[in-house]
Amino acid sequence: MAASTLRARWGSGPWAGTLRSAAIGCVLMAILMVLPSFLSLYWLRLLTSVLMLAVIAQGMNAMAGFVGYPAFGNVVFFGIGAYGTALAIAAGFALGPALLFGAIPAGGLALAVGPLLLRLRGHYFAIATLGLNEVVSALAANLSGLTGGAAGLSLPLGAGTAGDAAQRAYVGFATLFAASLLLGIFLRDSRFGYGCRAIRSNEEAAEATGVPTLRVKSIAWMLSALLTAVAGGLYARWVGFIEPSLVFDMAISVKAFVMFLLGGAGTVFGPLIGALLIESATTLAWSHLLKLHLLVLGVTIMLVVLLLPDGAQGFVARHWPTVRDRLRRRS
Amino acid sequence: MLLDVQDVSVQFGGLRALNRVSFGVQEGEIVGLVGPNGAGKSTMVNAVSGALGRHRGRITFAGRDISGLAPSRIAEMGLVRTFQLVQPFRGLTAIECVTLGALYGSGNDRPTSVPAARHLAEQVLDFAGLSAVAGLACDTLNASQRRRLEIARALAARPKLILLDECLSGLNSSEIDQGIALVRAIRERGIAILIIEHMVRVMATLADRIVVLDRGEKIADGPADEVLTDRRALGIYFGTTA
Numbered sequence: 001m002a003a004s005t006l007r008a009r010w011g012s013g014p015w016a017g018t019l020r021s022a023a024i025g026c027v028l029m030a031i032l033m034v035l036p037s038f039l040s041l042y043w044l045r046l047l048t049s050v051l052m053l054a055v056i057a058q059g060m061n062a063m064a065g066f067v068g069y070p071a072f073g074n075v076v077f078f079g080i081g082a083y084g085t086a087l088a089i090a091a092g093f094a095l096g097p098a099l100l101f102g103a104i105p106a107g108g109l110a111l112a113v114g115p116l117l118l119r120l121r122g123h124y125f126a127i128a129t130l131g132l133n134e135v136v137s138a139l140a141a142n143l144s145g146l147t148g149g150a151a152g153l154s155l156p157l158g159a160g161t162a163g164d165a166a167q168r169a170y171v172g173f174a175t176l177f178a179a180s181l182l183l184g185i186f187l188r189d190s191r192f193g194y195g196c197r198a199i200r201s202n203e204e205a206a207e208a209t210g211v212p213t214l215r216v217k218s219i220a221w222m223l224s225a226l227l228t229a230v231a232g233g234l235y236a237r238w239v240g241f242i243e244p245s246l247v248f249d250m251a252i253s254v255k256a257f258v259m260f261l262l263g264g265a266g267t268v269f270g271p272l273i274g275a276l277l278i279e280s281a282t283t284l285a286w287s288h289l290l291k292l293h294l295l296v297l298g299v300t301i302m303l304v305v306l307l308l309p310d311g312a313q314g315f316v317a318r319h320w321p322t323v324r325d326r327l328r329r330r331s
Numbered sequence: 332m333l334l335d336v337q338d339v340s341v342q343f344g345g346l347r348a349l350n351r352v353s354f355g356v357q358e359g360e361i362v363g364l365v366g367p368n369g370a371g372k373s374t375m376v377n378a379v380s381g382a383l384g385r386h387r388g389r390i391t392f393a394g395r396d397i398s399g400l401a402p403s404r405i406a407e408m409g410l411v412r413t414f415q416l417v418q419p420f421r422g423l424t425a426i427e428c429v430t431l432g433a434l435y436g437s438g439n440d441r442p443t444s445v446p447a448a449r450h451l452a453e454q455v456l457d458f459a460g461l462s463a464v465a466g467l468a469c470d471t472l473n474a475s476q477r478r479r480l481e482i483a484r485a486l487a488a489r490p491k492l493i494l495l496d497e498c499l500s501g502l503n504s505s506e507i508d509q510g511i512a513l514v515r516a517i518r519e520r521g522i523a524i525l526i527i528e529h530m531v532r533v534m535a536t537l538a539d540r541i542v543v544l545d546r547g548e549k550i551a552d553g554p555a556d557e558v559l560t561d562r563r564a565l566g567i568y569f570g571t572t573a
Contacts, residue, residue: 201420208403209432209435
């Protein structure tokens with residue numbers, strides 16, 4: 001089918017944007033399905049961690065990007081997901097049900113404290129979520145009877161070789177990544193998503209238009225928590241050992257924050273773009289400039305904030321029309 | 332009575348912003364709320380729309396007590412306001428802004444899908460004369476377009492009563508005429524209007540009834556032509572001792 005016909009059929013109409021994103025998502029998933037057979041174990045693991053970070057960044061994007069609430073301490077849900085899932089696996093549950101033991105407490109916590117913390121805005125909210133992470137992390141470190149405390153928690157090895165385990169982790173995170181794209185499309189195009197974006201843009205006017213702002217914010221945070229917690233659970237199964245300083249590590253939140261900002265806040269694919277760019281940069285810096293890699297990362301972050309305030313997707317959206325016109329004029 | 336305000340008082344610290352004010356709006360009626368700066372007009376709008384949170388006295392809308400309800404609940408019942416300082420939704424386009432009104436707003440005949448809401452938004456934008464700027468970002472519109480966008484957003488919320496808070500201030504003469512025509516067209520749809528406005532010309536041409544506030548007290552309430560010829564009310568309104 002010619003591109004113009006495609007555009008005529010899909011490029012307009014009420015669901016054009018949704019269909020386009022769904023189509024891009026399907027192509028991405030197809031690529032992710034065939035890719036493992038071409039990759040060495042090293043690259044497979046790297047891709048798995050990119051997908052994991054893209055999911056965590058999407059969780060951050062859901063709150064900070066779409067609703068405009070910088071949920072900086074979102075890593076708390078990653079930790080809860082990791083511990084809940086690890087404890088359930090240790091108690092003999094299969095991975096699927098075990099993930100629920102991480103996700104349900106995380107979502108429940110967001111719903112429980114959301115109506116309180118979401119009355120704060122801007123950096124006050126960000127600091128409150130940091131506090132939440134500190135509290136839960138301290139609990140995990142001190143309830144040694146349940147969690148093993150600061151010594152951490154080891155999981156029994158799964159069946160098969162190291163390659164099999166890496167394969168399983170990849171499939172798990174790829175599936176979760178698909179779910180994160182669906183969440184992004186939902187937050188952009190649904191009625192609920194309109195409510196979220198209205199809150200980001202002007203909360204008082206949103207409330208006056210009939211958006212039940214506190215409920216919408218709480219539910220959005222719960223969705224963000226569920227996604228992040230399942231990522232935590234898959235991570236626990238993947239690495240086989242967790243400890244509080246590992247899964248409640250603020251560096252995970254910082255990375256997720258930089259990634260969704262770099263990719264484009266409030267966009268569907270921004271978190272993936274950000275995760276790809278940052279992880280490639282980090283890996284390159286690691287392998288070539290071992291002593292300087294943190295410096296490189298730091299400078300990258302500063303450049304992003306200065307040069308791409310609306311992210312890669314926003315940058316392209318802003319400059320694409322000009323580029324397209326120039327190309328057209330030339331041809 | 333669609334909106335019934337009974338003995339409403341609001342105290343801000345030592346300042347009594349409203350003192351036992353009562354008035355009402357009938358279905359399909361245009362009521363003007365006038366008074367000098369600091370008279371309590373905006374406080375009244377905030378009390379009625381729920382933005383204030385608490386007040387004394389009783390406000391009923393469509394027969395139900397709405398005192399203390401969240402603004403979103405009040406909007407859902409069909410009482411929708413515009414903002415005096417035009418508050419465009421930054422980052423949303425004009426059509427998205429109006430679609431938002433259609434998706435939320437009043438519970439009556441609410442569109443059941445986003446495309447249906449968008450379709451309604453297109454009609455409302457056309458009605459408000461904004462079709463040409465539908466795809467533009469809200470915050471790039473000029474003053475007159477922003478005012479009309481505020482009205483369109485409220486209108487898409489399918490209100491029974493629309494609260495227009497100084498929706499024509501800062502506009503030039505021909506833009507005001509367009510605004511007046513728009514408000515009239517809204518009334519023809521059977522929507523009651525409570526309009527807060529400084530300009531006597533607007534009030535004289537639009538309002539069926541006028542309520543005059545001064546320093547938190549109601550000092551006049553009656554048919555527009557009577558109130559506008561009342562020397563005392565006019566004197567306070569214009570700040571002269573005519």
